[in-house]
Amino acid sequence: xxxxxxxxxxxxxxxxxxxxxxxxxxxxxxxxxxxxxxxxxxxxxxxxxxxxxxxxxxxxxxxxxxxxxxxxxxxxxxxxxxxxxxxxxxxxxxxxxxxxxxxxxxxxxxxxxxxxxxxxxxxxxxxxxxxxxxxxxxxxxxxxxxxxxxxxxxxxxxxxxxxxxxxxxxxxxxxxxxxxxxxxxxxxxxxxxxxxxxxxxxxxxxxxxxxxxxxxxxxxxxxxxxxxxxxxxxxxxxxxxxxxxxxxxxxxxxxxxxxxxxxxxxxxxxxxxxxxxxxxxxxxxxxxxxxxxxxxxxxxxxxxxxxxxxxxxxxxxxxxxxxxxxxxxxxxxxxxxxxxxxxxxxxxxxxxxxxxxxxxxxxxxxxxxxxxxxxxxxxxxxxxxxxxxxxxxxxxxxxxxxxxxxxxxxxxxxxxxxxxxxxxx
Numbered sequence: 495x496x497x498x499x500x501x502x503x504x505x506x507x508x509x510x511x512x513x514x515x516x517x518x519x520x521x522x523x524x525x526x527x528x529x530x531x532x533x534x535x536x537x538x539x540x541x542x543x544x545x546x547x548x549x550x551x552x553x554x555x556x557x558x559x560x561x562x563x564x565x566x567x568x569x570x571x572x573x574x575x576x577x578x579x580x581x582x583x584x585x586x587x588x589x590x591x592x593x594x595x596x597x598x599x600x601x602x603x604x605x606x607x608x609x610x611x612x613x614x615x616x617x618x619x620x621x622x623x624x625x626x627x628x629x630x631x632x633x634x635x636x637x638x639x640x641x642x643x644x645x646x647x648x649x650x651x652x653x654x655x656x657x658x659x660x661x662x663x664x665x666x667x668x669x670x671x672x673x674x675x676x677x678x679x680x681x682x683x684x685x686x687x688x689x690x691x692x693x694x695x696x697x698x699x700x701x702x703x704x705x706x707x708x709x710x711x712x713x714x715x716x717x718x719x720x721x722x723x724x725x726x727x728x729x730x731x732x733x734x735x736x737x738x739x740x741x742x743x744x745x746x747x748x749x750x751x752x753x754x755x756x757x758x759x760x761x762x763x764x765x766x767x768x769x770x771x772x773x774x775x776x777x778x779x780x781x782x783x784x785x786x787x788x789x790x791x792x793x794x795x796x797x798x799x800x801x802x803x804x805x806x807x808x809x810x811x812x813x814x815x816x817x818x819x820x821x822x823x824x825x826x827x828x829x830x831x832x833x834x835x836x837x838x839x840x841x842x843x844x845x846x847x848x849x850x851x852x853x854x855x856x857x858x859x860x861x862x863x864x865x866x867x868x869x870x871x872x873x874x875x876x877x878x879x880x881x882x883x884x885x886x887x888x889x890x891x892x893x894x895x896x897x898x899x900x901x902x903x904x905x906x907x908x909x910x911x912x913x914x915x916x917x918x919x
Contacts, residue, residue: 537590541570555631563616566607577601578644584655586612595651610797630666637670647917651675665850668857677864680874682807685842690809693873712767714819719771733788740822742787748811750782758893799834805846858882866892
């Protein structure tokens with residue numbers, strides 16, 4: 495009988511301890527002027543409780559008196575002693591989900607929307623405060639706040655621009671977290687990095703590249719027949735083009751190789767240049783997103799393109815490769831700055847990425863970068879040989895969807911073993 499009483503008493507103590515841990519978090523969320531938290535349904539069975547949080551941030555961290563904005567966060571709680579994964583989104587964060595890393599590590603999770611995107615926008619879009627440094631400070635403040643409750647290991651992660659964001663934060667605040675796992679994240683060292691141009695002359699085989707070029711050329715040569723299909727499709731979708739339909743058409747054709755390799759289209763699916771115009775257009779619209787150049791996408795992407803042409807870098811199109819078939823642009827190389835607010839007037843600051851790389855070399859934080867070899871952004875991935883404690887895992891023929899779970903088994907096992915070693919040391 496005594497054993498039963500002690501067992502029941504022990505279980506009660508355990509339940510009370512768990513409640514105290516959760517109550518501590520709830521107190522942190524409910525009794526702060528810095529945030530507003532709303533409890534929501536957890537995304538998956540990985541978590542016990544979840545909250546949608548609006549977290550107050552200074553517009554300018556160096557001068558808080560300039561005003562504030564509210565940054566959107568999705569917090570999913572498992573256990574105060576478990577690791578905590580912060581997902582640094584590069585764009586909006588309009589939904590909760592369970593990241594690959596949180597699943598693999600049975601971790602708590604915090605998803606953070608990037609400043610100036612969707613719900614995390616200041617009242618007035620003063621672009622000067624949309625910088626790598628300001629965003630890194632956003633993430634630093636969030637981590638410091640929630641470290642009051644989560645005392646275990648901390649990790650940051652993100653995909654593509656979100657992966658970039660995790661790297662920039664780690665460069666500026668190397669001791670905020672223990673490990674960073676950026677996926678398919680470029681570090682462009684110039685406005686339009688030459689390594690991206692070179693990629694398209696090296697990826698795949700000579701025959702692969704020739705087949706892609708032949709398809710683009712066939713579409714351009716039959717512009718008169720295909721352009722009306724393009725216009726009709728755009729009308730049906732409600733797309734408009736501030737640069738005009740001719741330039742929009744040319745840009746979609748020029749974008750095709752980037753989109754093809756980024757998302758790994760199947761080479762056998764590319765129509766022959768003798769295919770019908772309807773088959774050519776059908777393939778084009780399925781493999782090169784027409785909405786990318788539409789006004790309807792532009793409003794949500796303006797912050798990204800501003801960042802790209804001020805600090806992050808991007809890529810351009812080489813029209814001269816098509817022997818005068820690009821008729822709507824005069825220049826041989828077409829800059830994507832035409833998508834950025836300010837366009838050609840924006841001045842790219844090369845010192846930002848130089849400082850990021852310098853900090854990574856000096857501080858040597860533990861970073862596991864997951865890269866797809868056939869992804870154009872793999873061309874400007876972190877250079878493993880230059881940064882101690884950075885491991886770059888390249889998946890052969892991997893694309894922009896490369897993740898830990900779809901790595902070959904040997905690579906995946908090594909990644910998980912290294913992550914566990916870092917986390918448990």
